[in-house]
Amino acid sequence: MASKTEARREALRKTLIEIAEKTIATQGLRALRARDLAKEAGCAVGAIYNVFGDLTDLALAVNARTFHRLGAEVAAALDDAGQDPVDQLVVMAQAYHHFAAANHLSWRALFEVERPEGETAPDWYLQEMGRLFVYISDPLSVIFPDAAPDDLVLLTRALFSSVHGIVLLGLDDASAGVPRQDIDRMIALVLHQVTASSRII
Amino acid sequence: MASKTEARREALRKTLIEIAEKTIATQGLRALRARDLAKEAGCAVGAIYNVFGDLTDLALAVNARTFHRLGAEVAAALDDAGQDPVDQLVVMAQAYHHFAAANHLSWRALFEVERPEGETAPDWYLQEMGRLFVYISDPLSVIFPDAAPDDLVLLTRALFSSVHGIVLLGLDDASAGVPRQDIDRMIALVLHQVTASSRII
Numbered sequence: 001m002a003s004k005t006e007a008r009r010e011a012l013r014k015t016l017i018e019i020a021e022k023t024i025a026t027q028g029l030r031a032l033r034a035r036d037l038a039k040e041a042g043c044a045v046g047a048i049y050n051v052f053g054d055l056t057d058l059a060l061a062v063n064a065r066t067f068h069r070l071g072a073e074v075a076a077a078l079d080d081a082g083q084d085p086v087d088q089l090v091v092m093a094q095a096y097h098h099f100a101a102a103n104h105l106s107w108r109a110l111f112e113v114e115r116p117e118g119e120t121a122p123d124w125y126l127q128e129m130g131r132l133f134v135y136i137s138d139p140l141s142v143i144f145p146d147a148a149p150d151d152l153v154l155l156t157r158a159l160f161s162s163v164h165g166i167v168l169l170g171l172d173d174a175s176a177g178v179p180r181q182d183i184d185r186m187i188a189l190v191l192h193q194v195t196a197s198s199r200i201i
Numbered sequence: 202m203a204s205k206t207e208a209r210r211e212a213l214r215k216t217l218i219e220i221a222e223k224t225i226a227t228q229g230l231r232a233l234r235a236r237d238l239a240k241e242a243g244c245a246v247g248a249i250y251n252v253f254g255d256l257t258d259l260a261l262a263v264n265a266r267t268f269h270r271l272g273a274e275v276a277a278a279l280d281d282a283g284q285d286p287v288d289q290l291v292v293m294a295q296a297y298h299h300f301a302a303a304n305h306l307s308w309r310a311l312f313e314v315e316r317p318e319g320e321t322a323p324d325w326y327l328q329e330m331g332r333l334f335v336y337i338s339d340p341l342s343v344i345f346p347d348a349a350p351d352d353l354v355l356l357t358r359a360l361f362s363s364v365h366g367i368v369l370l371g372l373d374d375a376s377a378g379v380p381r382q383d384i385d386r387m388i389a390l391v392l393h394q395v396t397a398s399s400r401i402i
Contacts, residue, residue, distance in 0.1 A: 014288075165367065
């Protein structure tokens with residue numbers, strides 16, 4: 001009996017994630033509402049909270065899938081990028097941009113889940129981020145062979161954040177007057193400039 | 202009579218902006234609700250819409266003031282920065298960070314007002330952004346004397362977006378594992394690397 005209950009729970013979990021994923025992709029994170037989810041899943045509102053502690057947990061489960069797809073696209077771009085480490089950085093950053101543009105609301109949701117002040121991200125999130133960071137720090141350590149490990153760590157995070165900022169403001173028509181069609185060029189410009197010298201200043 | 206009505210309207214406008222400014226600063230943009238505003242201003246909900254077309258207009262009026270304060274702090278930092286153009290960039294970017302940290306929710310609201318798909322930002326917003334961009338492009342044109350004007354325009358926007366991304370993810374504890382205390386160092390790192398060569402690659 002226990003396993004039958006468990007199987008039903010698992011099926012509902014899968015259904016809820018799929019519905020939430022579609023809702024976030026088409027209407028954004030803030031459109032996630034327990035009542036709508038329950039209606040579409042054909043379950044009681046309370047049943048949702050038997051599977052997920054709260055809607056934040058459900059949103060995080062969707063984000064985990066989005067992160068996975070993002071990571072796969074960045075990895076695929078890296079596979080096609082050849083051996084030049086600067087090219088590798090540019091190609092991955094542009095893949096990040098294209099994923100964000102093609103999955104705008106899902107991508108935004110990665111950064112929109114609110115946590116209580118001071119609470120850090122869950123482990124799986126930090127692990128996914130860590131995987132992305134390795135994609136960046138590997139070519140950086142080729143470009144800057146004499147860099148202090150500490151500087152490489154910071155530069156990795158700084159460049160991820162920089163590309164994120166360019167993509168974020170570029171895709172948001174209203175924000176900064178940065179035209180979308182120039183996003184890839186801006187990414188390449190910054191990454192080429194940052195790597196113009198082979199040492200960290 | 203007309204001028205008395207006009208004066209009352211102007212007084213309510215000022216009151217509403219002040220209340221909304223406090224609400225956004227302490228609870229964020231999403232806490233802005235007509236009913237709460239009316240209650241605190243001692244007016245009917247309908248009276249709000251006599252003064253502002255909708256809550257977005259009110260939020261934009263608050264953002265205009267935030268932008269002004271931000272611009273003033275960046276300008277003050279520039280005044281103290283000396284003549285070295287790289288120093289000027291670093292000092293302004295760090296002033297941007299400090300403003301964002303000290304006015305976190307108000308600063309976030311600058312980028313959170315939602316507009317209908319495809320609608321661009323209002324003129325005053327683009328003018329304020331334009332003023333910030335001039336602070337950046339002036340030192341850049343000293344650092345890169347031979348740069349094509351086109352490249353300078355893009356690099357200006359790309360660097361603004363980069364610093365914005367570093368500050369945004371850095372201040373959001375949950376996002377990217379970028380420690381807050383390293384934000385200033387990351388900003389300096391990126392800006393020094395970008396300007397290490399005196400030509401645009």
